[in-house]
Amino acid sequence: MAEAAQAVEPQNWGPRGTAGVSFAASLEFDDICVELGGRPVLDNFRLSLRPGEIVCLLGESGSGKSTALRVAAGIQPVSAGALRINGELMSAPGRTVTPDRRGIGLMFQDYALFPHLSVLQNVLYGLKRLGRTAALEQARVSLRRVGLAGRENDYPHQLSGGQQQRLALARSVAPRPGLLLLDEPFSSLDARLRETVRDETLAVLRETNATSLVVTHDPEEAMIMGDRVALLRQGRIAQIGTAAEIYSRPVDLAAARFLSPLGEIETAVRAGMAETPLGPVPAPDFADGARVTVAIRPVGGARIAAQGPGIPGRIVSRRDAIGIDLFEVKLDGLDVPLGIRQPADGALRLGQDVSVVLNLEHVLVFGRD
Template identity: 50%
Template structure:
């Protein structure tokens, strides 16, 4: 049976199943007008995996996606799909020869074509009748078959996003590349559209590489996350790995709001305004950076080990954000606590932090400036 024609018991057609491929970047270098934009990135997206490329603007994530697609050529290194080199020192296959689907940030729908023709556009290898049938299957799977004859301007942003997804998946690519696919959506729509997209990706079993600057989005979607900064790979792993075991203070700060301090290892320990922590493998006398997540501060009316005074308090519904004056630092210490834990009008409080929640990293040349606090 043609998998594209498979139906659920409720009559809804499923997305066509593809043969997922392994996408590998081998020591990719890229420069633009003499400036390095990708610096020696080696990374693999496994068959059927959703891999998110995460990082701030200018980190190189979109450039890496364009290199995979064949829209951009790397300066050196290789791109391999399964065992076939598609870009290397002596090879450069154009996008249409790579078996890759593309979904852009702005959806790139053709305004003069109806929705069905937009989805059919990538099925040029099929006879027209069969291409129309395949396009309709793809539209049915994203719940938009009833919009087949409409034009893109008549659809909402979320509906246009689903049309773009249907078009990318209709040829059943072995790798799907998605560049900030949800950034143009209303925040209220994102959760629903993202969940629907992930369900479709799981059903089609395509390997997917998704570019995003949103850490929560990456954690919601990805089997693994590749965090980039300044064209370099900072860390690769599951969301649990990157959140609980960040490689450096940049990774820690990307996944949660943190309080940052500077210090030095003395006697195998690091002293901070929020308590002491073990230095682990970091050598004696080494300058370190210290991070404590806002959510790891337990703020109480009494009973904590560190005295503090509330200097600002902002109610956000489920939680409150506090700015606290704490001995040992000139900068306010921030905390995120459950609303209504503290008495109304209270100013003098106490703080408790578990030693395991004080994250210590060796200072590196690329470390961000984190203020004047010295321990």
């Protein structure tokens, strides 16, 4: 059945700009604390979303990001702090306004579709407060936008994974909520579908203008989708900013490691420079003798060429990733080969001697505690 559904899955979403527009809401987490099983999951968690903003909450498993979403949804009570939507108190110790009174749309990782209801009935479920005619109109607008207009009478089990995700999205935006909450919305999709579904979902979020909080563990996904990205660590925001801000100026080495792989060199600072086998790296914020870690990103941090100026190295591993070459290069003075990703070049071969040049724009320096 799944194979059959996949074979007939429509490839085209509906025309962009046709999703219904919402009245965007503000969302504020004010020193929220949540304990589960005697363990703090959210610890004085603070985060504010402006109306119409898309914020991606990024973190490792167990960092508290899904719990934060559940607090916003009214599913998880809090032990301290306050949550407000449009300035109105929704959660506080001893007070939890129910989800249906918060003006929110929810899209969970498993989609939470009703198996006994048809595609159309799933979308109509959240439109009970409207008259029958208005509810049908809004439901069908949402289904057309996600490319499921021809599947109204089918049931969720007859849809592929990608179609189920579309249905979950249509159901969440059909009531035109001021606030949308999405929990790992693309994690169950295969790589072939994920990029297209993510891009179209982002387009729908922009069209609705709903304030959106998206939970993800994927840094690339967060940086593509979010107006801002909030990096969550042990129940608190470790860093928040635009994708460019957190990528170019991560708050610490742990944040940099989470955002991308790194080649790391432990060294010391002399006269404002961190000495490395690839040459000196500016470290103006560190005193002489300070122990630091120089972090080199695989993408853009260094480049290799068959000849020319640079530090000599040797290619000890080479893999082709569809137009991108993944290299490991051995250099004197480094215990671990340096990872480098750059556009494919047939002139570079395994075992070849090459020149390596740093791009200081993608090299970071962190103090060693």
